[in-house]
Amino acid sequence: MTDFPTSIWPALLVAVPITFALGTVFFAAAGRMWSGLAGSVATTLVSALAIAAAVREGGLIHHLGGWEPPLGILLRLDPLAAVFIGMTALTGIAVSFYAASYLRSQDDLPRGASLFWPLWLMLWAGLNGMFLSNDLFNLFVAIEVVGISAVGLAVLSGKPPALMAGLRYLLVAITGSMSYLFGVALLFGAYGTLDLTLLSAAVEPGATTVFALVLMTLGLMAKSAFFPLHFWLPPAHGSELPPVSALLSALVVKGSFYILLRLWAEVFGVSLTFAAGQLIGVCGAAAVIWGSWQALNQDRLKLIIAHSSVAQLGYLLMVFPLLILAPGTAVAVASDWTSSAWTAAVYQTLSHAFAKSSLFLAAGVIVIAAGHDCRESLLDLVARRPMTAFAIGLAGISLTGLPPSGGFFAKWMLLKAAIASGQWWWAPAVLAGSFLTAGYVFMILRLAFAPGNSDTENRPVPRGLESAALLLAVASFFIIVPAEAVISFLESSAPFGSAIVPGEGGVLP
């Protein structure tokens, strides 16, 4: 796993956004925007080059300061991390341009709104750190950086509901990370190492490992808003500035999911059981149905979109039971579906990130145009703002999982893995989810087609805002096109494709 060549790129992925984040603080509002935008462009470029290098070499590592583990800090850019970094970069650059245009065009913003730039670049650095870290404590630091900058972004608008939601979010984040850190402490106490690679070799079944597993899983689930720890998400994501909502729901929750997936697949296999997978899968299925149902019953567009996140994240949890082998299943047989389940996880993450950020950005356009986001704001959208309506349509289709979108591919792979592994009982939940998702997506579209009353306001919206929403919607729809290449890149390295064998850990077929 550490046979990747050493390179500077992984370090730059974290250093560049941090440098720009600190740099922006020295400017006044206008300068912050330009330096922040420059930082976003630079980080995107670094991400693109780093991914290109990782594709060429199969993966990259970097020892910070030249120290090797267990003393030094290792950053590992493997294919899975590269895909997540790419997702962050694409969403990030689109949201950055949107934010620049948004913050400039709105004149009723609070004074601190330009703090968006340092906070967002810190968040970006934290996310990249999460994807690259190969040791538990580094992950903790990255989680904290992400958590605090995310809450900072969430309260930017300064309005009481946003502050309330932000405080609640912060308390959940602190609780979650303390829970995670307690798990880290237990593992360190038992095995004396924090490095994931070393730990996966050292870890043994036993009460300590189980306890650490439960603590870390619950902590990360709370941070990812996985059902039943999702309660904080809708108010927090629904009451923010649109670019912030987009970033939080597209990227932030994915970071902790990524860690959870890595830990389960690489470290905790020895203590996992088939039943544990089923349990977490049931949480996922419940999230899909409950979240979609809640979304159907919302009156405000942003709350519909926020509740839909709870549901879409549920699909990610349903991957876990498919990765854990039932007792007596041969690993070679399981290769039929573990690869599909991993593909489902990655594609659901990607398509949801792009679709959800697109929807929040589009909702921002609607709020600017109509002044609010109640149902009436959507009336006649197809005629008034065809581009935004088209973005909502495309993103919604991908979210629903209708072919041939990225979301469809994710659900195809999820269903395929469920049926091939014999766990067909997940199929009804996947279906009910699609069905309910279609319900709220088409509820939005139905309003968009309905004729509006003439007194609906239609204030001008900068063109760039609509383009950013559309770009992300197109991305969420068409990520199915490079699927072949993406998957073969991912398959070149563990843990992608590995099965979790209870008592043994992650095993590549």
Next chain:
Amino acid sequence: MNAMETYQIYLTASAVLFTTGLAGVFMARHFFRRIVATKIMGAGVFLSLVSFAERDALEFADPVPHAMVITGIVVAVSAAAFALALARRIHQLTGEHDFTTDS
């Protein structure tokens, strides 16, 4: 009692602290109480980390957990300061001091 080493006492204490804090986060209503509860959780975690430093019966204490605790405390303090600032701001704007009115 000889089976119980010092670090195990610390560890038990840390578990108690952590659980107390966790219960507080869920059960307290007042913002300030909740923030304090997260601090108690943190104290439990840091205590456990410190106790592991001595466990291996090394000649000297393991420095890695100490480094972790220091980093952790810095992070936890800043998070708590942020939370307090938010709570104060909410109180100034709305007069609320708990989540009751929030849906």
Next chain:
Amino acid sequence: MTLQQWLPLLILISSLVPGCIIFLLREEQVALRTVLNLGGAVAKVVLVAWVFLAYRAGETFAFDFALAPDLTFSLRVDQLGLFFAGLSAVLWLVTTVYAIGYLEGAPHRRRFFGFFSMCVTASTGIALSGNVVTFFVFYEFLTLATYPLVVHRGTEKAVNAGRTYLWYTIGGGSVLFVAVVGLFVIAGPVYFGDTHVIAGLMEENRTMMTVLFFLMLAGVGVKAAIFPLHGWLPVSMVAPAPVSALLHAVAVVKAGAFGIVRLVYDVYGVELASSMSLLTPLAVLAAFTIIYGSVRALFQDDIKKRLAFSTVSQLSYIALGVAVPGVLSSTGAIVHLVHQGIMKITMFFAAGNIAETYGFHKVSQLNGIGRRMPWTMASFTVAAFGMIGLPPVAGFVSKWYLSLGAFDAGSPWVVVVLLVSSGLNAAYFLPIVYRAWFCEPDGAEVHKLCGPANLETRAFLLAPVVITAGFSLAAGIFAAAPNSPLTFARQIAERLYLP
């Protein structure tokens, strides 16, 4: 790849690209839009004819494109697919002409014609799909493309109808999705016509294959409006007349019926399906739907609703023909795909003409309408006779073959169903014909809402209805001719039962 290999893709592009361009045009660019629409429609007919001639000459067409792992986008040309593609292409051309006339001056035509083109792209895509996955993709695409058409008017009624339509079709689509994935896991990418694949897997997976069959049947049965999955069809009558015509005759319901045909004949194979007694439940359900739809039609005063329930009933003729094994019933089922299409589209065009010209929507308002609109009503009458099954109109041929097939297969009860249904058809269609020609108009003076004084309605509305009525007559009279729909249907059916 030679140019000819690209032809199936070109058939799709001929409506996809004009559709996309139409979305980008401005609302006022009527002339350019009309040119694009008609150009695309004519091009499609020409391309289908070209492919047909080449296929006749022994050319094979296969366009495969690996979209993603597992998902191979595959277009194939076989006789059944061509048959359906031909129907779609020809009727789309006619409907486009009609829609241009019908929506003259109406708002949002850009959107309408854009989705209209998408819709026919989906339906030809379904016709030319080479494997189950591609079929599924186009099947869902069709749902998406038709939804904006159903809610086009934007009124509350239209929007509610759109909701009902979606619940049914998305529900059906979800069930189909699971079944398609299940089939993929067991059998890999199933190409149409490779019935031996499924037959070979039958031994081990009998229960699973049975479950999958009924799941897929339920999935396509929604669009084919088989009882109890027919509820969306009468409700979506609020859409503009060209859309109803498209929904009922060309695209949506035909996609469902075609899906049933494909499922039984080209996925499972008729022998296997009948040996597993999968077909009996289908036959019973179809027979029930035939009677049920007809009875419901009797009690509708709204013309379009009456036609809608008639469609529910007529579609199940196809399902019934598929469910009764034998060359003759298969011929009847396949030929009815076309015959029902041309007859029903005639009736919807006629109903649309009446509504557009005089504002009449109810059967009870039709007294004496035949004198005001002789050509329209003559066409309607021809189609109505066909639906009842009177010779020499096309419907007679279908019913004749279905009955012969039923006797052949030893299921005379099917003939009873057909007879009862014909009686009911007569009972709900003849009153319209009678009122139109033999009743005196009501006292109140009515005024034409549109159309030139010297013609009963706009030329763009009148021409299509006369043409499709002509098709209905010709398909019946020249049924034995070498290039008639019947001859093709017969060839397709005979190939199915080759040892």
